[in-house]
Amino acid sequence: MASKEALQQFHKDMISCAADRLFQCNGFDKTTMDDIAREADYSKATLYVYFKSKDQIMHYIVLNATKMLQQKIKAGIAVSDDALKQYKAICGELVSYSKEHPYYFDRLAQTVAADSESRQQNPVMDEVYQIGEQNNDLVGTVIKNGIEQGYFKEDTPALPTGFLFWMMLSGVIRMVKNKEEYIRLRMGMDDEVFLDFAFRTLISAILKDGILHEE
Amino acid sequence: MASKEALQQFHKDMISCAADRLFQCNGFDKTTMDDIAREADYSKATLYVYFKSKDQIMHYIVLNATKMLQQKIKAGIAVSDDALKQYKAICGELVSYSKEHPYYFDRLAQTVAADSESRQQNPVMDEVYQIGEQNNDLVGTVIKNGIEQGYFKEDTPALPTGFLFWMMLSGVIRMVKNKEEYIRLRMGMDDEVFLDFAFRTLISAILKDGILHEE
Amino acid sequence: MASKEALQQFHKDMISCAADRLFQCNGFDKTTMDDIAREADYSKATLYVYFKSKDQIMHYIVLNATKMLQQKIKAGIAVSDDALKQYKAICGELVSYSKEHPYYFDRLAQTVAADSESRQQNPVMDEVYQIGEQNNDLVGTVIKNGIEQGYFKEDTPALPTGFLFWMMLSGVIRMVKNKEEYIRLRMGMDDEVFLDFAFRTLISAILKDGILHEE
Amino acid sequence: MASKEALQQFHKDMISCAADRLFQCNGFDKTTMDDIAREADYSKATLYVYFKSKDQIMHYIVLNATKMLQQKIKAGIAVSDDALKQYKAICGELVSYSKEHPYYFDRLAQTVAADSESRQQNPVMDEVYQIGEQNNDLVGTVIKNGIEQGYFKEDTPALPTGFLFWMMLSGVIRMVKNKEEYIRLRMGMDDEVFLDFAFRTLISAILKDGILHEE
DNA sequence: CATGAATGAGAATTCATTCAT
DNA sequence: AATGAATGAATTCTCATTCAT
Numbered sequence: 028m029a030s031k032e033a034l035q036q037f038h039k040d041m042i043s044c045a046a047d048r049l050f051q052c053n054g055f056d057k058t059t060m061d062d063i064a065r066e067a068d069y070s071k072a073t074l075y076v077y078f079k080s081k082d083q084i085m086h087y088i089v090l091n092a093t094k095m096l097q098q099k100i101k102a103g104i105a106v107s108d109d110a111l112k113q114y115k116a117i118c119g120e121l122v123s124y125s126k127e128h129p130y131y132f133d134r135l136a137q138t139v140a141a142d143s144e145s146r147q148q149n150p151v152m153d154e155v156y157q158i159g160e161q162n163n164d165l166v167g168t169v170i171k172n173g174i175e176q177g178y179f180k181e182d183t184p185a186l187p188t189g190f191l192f193w194m195m196l197s198g199v200i201r202m203v204k205n206k207e208e209y210i211r212l213r214m215g216m217d218d219e220v221f222l223d224f225a226f227r228t229l230i231s232a233i234l235k236d237g238i239l240h241e242e
Numbered sequence: 243m244a245s246k247e248a249l250q251q252f253h254k255d256m257i258s259c260a261a262d263r264l265f266q267c268n269g270f271d272k273t274t275m276d277d278i279a280r281e282a283d284y285s286k287a288t289l290y291v292y293f294k295s296k297d298q299i300m301h302y303i304v305l306n307a308t309k310m311l312q313q314k315i316k317a318g319i320a321v322s323d324d325a326l327k328q329y330k331a332i333c334g335e336l337v338s339y340s341k342e343h344p345y346y347f348d349r350l351a352q353t354v355a356a357d358s359e360s361r362q363q364n365p366v367m368d369e370v371y372q373i374g375e376q377n378n379d380l381v382g383t384v385i386k387n388g389i390e391q392g393y394f395k396e397d398t399p400a401l402p403t404g405f406l407f408w409m410m411l412s413g414v415i416r417m418v419k420n421k422e423e424y425i426r427l428r429m430g431m432d433d434e435v436f437l438d439f440a441f442r443t444l445i446s447a448i449l450k451d452g453i454l455h456e457e
Numbered sequence: 458m459a460s461k462e463a464l465q466q467f468h469k470d471m472i473s474c475a476a477d478r479l480f481q482c483n484g485f486d487k488t489t490m491d492d493i494a495r496e497a498d499y500s501k502a503t504l505y506v507y508f509k510s511k512d513q514i515m516h517y518i519v520l521n522a523t524k525m526l527q528q529k530i531k532a533g534i535a536v537s538d539d540a541l542k543q544y545k546a547i548c549g550e551l552v553s554y555s556k557e558h559p560y561y562f563d564r565l566a567q568t569v570a571a572d573s574e575s576r577q578q579n580p581v582m583d584e585v586y587q588i589g590e591q592n593n594d595l596v597g598t599v600i601k602n603g604i605e606q607g608y609f610k611e612d613t614p615a616l617p618t619g620f621l622f623w624m625m626l627s628g629v630i631r632m633v634k635n636k637e638e639y640i641r642l643r644m645g646m647d648d649e650v651f652l653d654f655a656f657r658t659l660i661s662a663i664l665k666d667g668i669l670h671e672e
Numbered sequence: 673m674a675s676k677e678a679l680q681q682f683h684k685d686m687i688s689c690a691a692d693r694l695f696q697c698n699g700f701d702k703t704t705m706d707d708i709a710r711e712a713d714y715s716k717a718t719l720y721v722y723f724k725s726k727d728q729i730m731h732y733i734v735l736n737a738t739k740m741l742q743q744k745i746k747a748g749i750a751v752s753d754d755a756l757k758q759y760k761a762i763c764g765e766l767v768s769y770s771k772e773h774p775y776y777f778d779r780l781a782q783t784v785a786a787d788s789e790s791r792q793q794n795p796v797m798d799e800v801y802q803i804g805e806q807n808n809d810l811v812g813t814v815i816k817n818g819i820e821q822g823y824f825k826e827d828t829p830a831l832p833t834g835f836l837f838w839m840m841l842s843g844v845i846r847m848v849k850n851k852e853e854y855i856r857l858r859m860g861m862d863d864e865v866f867l868d869f870a871f872r873t874l875i876s877a878i879l880k881d882g883i884l885h886e887e
Numbered sequence: 888c889a890t891g892a893a894t895g896a897g898a899a900t901t902c903a904t905t906c907a908t
Numbered sequence: 909a910a911t912g913a914a915t916g917a918a919t920t921c922t923c924a925t926t927c928a929t
Contacts, residue, residue, distance in 0.1 A: 031891095038892095056271035060920060070894045075921065160428070180452075184439075187429050191414065191440050198413015199406065213375070214402050224399075225406050228447050237395075237452025275903060285911045287905085296903065461912095468913095486701035490899060500915045505900070590858070610882075614869075617859050621844065621870050628843015629836065643805070644832050654829075655836050658877045667825075667882025705924060715890045717926085726924065 039077050039087065042067045046084045051130040055085060086151040092131045093158045099124050100165050110173030111230075111239075117169065118196065118226040122219070125200045132201040163190045170233070179233045188233060199225045254292050254302065257282045261299045266345035270300060301366040307346045308373045314339050315380050325388030326445075326454075332384065333411065333441040337434070340415045378405045385448070394448045403448060414440045469507050469517065472497045476514045481560040485515060515564075516581040522561045523588045529554050530595050540603030541660075541669075547599065548626065548656040552649070555630045562631040565589070593620045600663070609663045618663060629655045684722050684732065687712045691729045696775035700730060731796040737776040738803045744769050745810050755818030756875075756884075762814065763841065763871040767864070770845045808835045815878070824878045833878060844870045 045067035049058040060081055064071040078084045103117035125132060167189030173179040200222065203210065207218045214221065227239050260282035264273040275296055279286040293299045318332035340346075382404030388394040415437065418425065422433045429436065442454050475497030479488040490511055494501040508514045533547035555562060565585075597619030603609040630652065633640065637648045644651065657669050690712030694703040705726055709716040723729045748762035770776070812834030818824040845867065848855065852863045859866065872884050 072894050187439060191443060194414050194417045195410045199409050202409045224402060232443050232447035287911050502915050624844050624847045625840045629839050632839045654832060658836060662873050662877035717890050
């Protein structure tokens with residue numbers, strides 16, 4: 028039976044997914060363990076068999092989300108060697124990711140905020156932080172590629188720009204999710220259209236001639 | 243006595259300021275009415291004389307913060323007729339504002355998210371929303387100015403770009419606040435330097451020649 | 458209104474007395490805060506207005522009991538200058554005390570057992586301990602009197618004997634309370650008669666001629 | 673296979689010993705079945721194969737402890753025909769016993785408290801009670817011996833005195849265990865020295881001339 | 888027999904809110 | 909208006925016990 032550990036995994040995922048759904052709708056504090064038990068269709072006590080505390084559930088979710096996000100970024104980069112195509116792919120992945128885990132960006136921002144002190148005490152938080160750094164580096168690498176490939180201005184500092192892009196992209200995605208209605212009403216745009224506009228505008232900031240030439 | 247209402251105002255401000263301080267430190271959910279009463283030096287029951295509920299305090303704070311933010315944006319615009327100077331001024335105001343009300347950006351993002359339905363039921367939230375729209379328009383106006391003054395690309399859509407800038411700027415400011423340490427460690431930059439870098443990078447996206455010429 | 462503090466006192470006493478009753482019947486662990494609230498006819502939340510925790514209630518009870526016990530011992534000593542009469546009076550007081558607070562001796566033994574470390578952290582426990590020491594000294598004083606008055610063997614060490622008597626007396630009282638039925642059945646003695654027998658036997662151990670001469 | 677029952681015995685002992693260790697350290701209520709399972713290195717469910725409930729484990733321990741105590745007392749008596757030597761031997765046995773099962777004295781005192789009604793419903797408790805009676809009788813026998821041998825006052829009532837001695841001895845041993853530190857600090861005595869002092873003082877109470885002549 | 892897994896029934900504690908004065 | 913006091917309704921977490929395998 029290889030299933031012993033797999034079964035544990037299965038239950039942890041069942042629970043954390045249910046929790047994730049509720050956290051997304053109502054927020055962490057307003058979601059109770061009773062709610063999670065009901066949503067996951069386990070007894071409340073069973074939750075504590077798989078997770079030591081409510082916080083641990085959150086950490087587990089964030090860690091998973093972070094790992095998945097990294098997969099997406101890597102997948103985006105793997106699409107091509109061309110920096111512009113990589114950028115587009117990453118943007119696409121981020122959007123698809125934000126559809127799957129709509130509130131993850133908010134949560135990630137809060138979690139990674141944890142100072143080094145509290146991270147030291149919490150190995151999960153620390154792992155999240157480490158992966159976050161790696162993600163920044165990955166985006167930085169794309170920028171570097173783009174400079175070498177002659178797309179981006181030569182004086183573009185890869186790492187800070189990578190980090191900045193990461194922040195702006197995730198910030199925009201986060202907010203667009205909340206303002207779909209507003210965007211449609213005021214700008215007559217679908218949220219996907221608006222995001223595409225955002226991605227193009229942002230990349231223009233470092234393009235050599237300031238203009239994105241689509242193939 | 244015209245002071246009747248003024249006195250009410252005074253107490254409301256006393257309480258909401260105390261609450262704001264605590265919300266910023268510990269978050270909304272982790273702040274109790276007891277905490278607020280202690281911080282404001284009122285009895286807990288008195289809080290309920292001036293606010294119907296804890297949520298009402300939050301709404302009041304957000305509304306005030308939104309209004310103040312608008313003041314800041316207007317002040318930034320009033321600085322000059324030159325769009326670039328206005329942009330810079332607004333960025334500066336946003337940063338100074340985020341120092342004074344660090345927690346506001348987060349809260350605003352969440353609050354304004356409220357859909358039209360819940361806004362209808364809550365006049366305060368609706369007012370917040372209205373002012374938020376006005377703020378977007380204000381930024382849009384600056385963009386329009388910049389186009390007319392020949393700084394920005396002619397095909398820049400003023401309103402969406404204004405909105406996008408607003409989202410990106412506030413997103414960056416929010417996250418930088420949480421990652422000061424990381425930025426210093428990994429990029430060797432002060433947070434203010436990084437923010438300046440961010441503002442310059444962003445504006446390059448719509449500058450005609452993609453380059454910001456400082457005077 | 459001098460009653461402000463007095464009222465607080467009143468409620469604390471109401472609650473702690475109710476708790477005491479339940480602790481005595483069912484033990485500390487098996488008594489819940491709900492039980493106490495019901496018994497005292499307060500809401501459970503109100504209990505926490507007057508006591509920080511369940512433990513605090515226990516501490517309060519023990520402290521009070523200890524103080525009252527000291528009163529009794531002092532009263533017993535005050536009865537006369539004659540050591541034998543003092544001894545008898547103290548024994549009587551202890552018995553009457555054990556009727557009023559039947560389970561106190563058990564609890565005291567446990568509480569005072571606390572090592573100096575945990576006492577340091579708990580001022581109430583420490584106070585209990587201090588008073589306990591004073592009680593030992595008081596009994597020691599009686600022994601000393603008795604030696605001087607020629608009742609007791611001259612080589613009787615006052616302090617250790619005082620302490621020993623205290624332990625044996627309280628031990629016997631504790632156990633007799635639990636074994637009334639057994640004593641009646643097996644020895645055909647009322648518990649009071651048995652206790653009297655115990656007190657006489659014990660004092661014989663240090664009487665000069667080993668015999669208690671009643672007046 | 674005669675071992676069927678022996679094996680059951682073995683497991684029951686494994687479990688009850690583990691439980692005993694934990695009860696002694698942390699008390700009955702603060703020891704969980706999980707703790708016991710871990711300490712005994714059985715699965716928690718297996719505990720229920722051998723004991724119907726947590727209470728049953730306690731009862732089993734108390735019964736065993738009571739039986740062992742009886743062994744000790746009998747051993748003490750067997751040492752000699754001389755009542756004084758028997759007394760000393762019993763005292764020594766009690767002390768050694770209290771070192772091995774420090775928590776037992778407390779528990780015994782509480783358990784035996786059970787009234788005849790609840791004993792009827794619980795055969796184990798009843799057995800404990802029966803053995804307790806026998807123990808009292810055994811001590812009573814020693815007293816009787818001592819009277820016949822001319823050591824003790826002729827009017828000493830054997831049974832009540834036996835019982836009294838049992839209570840006082842166990843009471844002292846119990847409390848000394850908790851107050852070692854205090855005794856060392858205040859009286860400059862080792863706990864064993866103090867106990868020896870206690871035993872000598874107590875026996876003096878019934879010695880014909882009130883003085884213990886050591887050989 | 889042995890046990891991993893699941894859980895019902897609490898347990899202590901908290902807190903926003905009400906109300907009589 | 910201001911508040912001390914009181915509390916209902918949760919909330920997180922625990923644990924003895926059961927049961928299918």
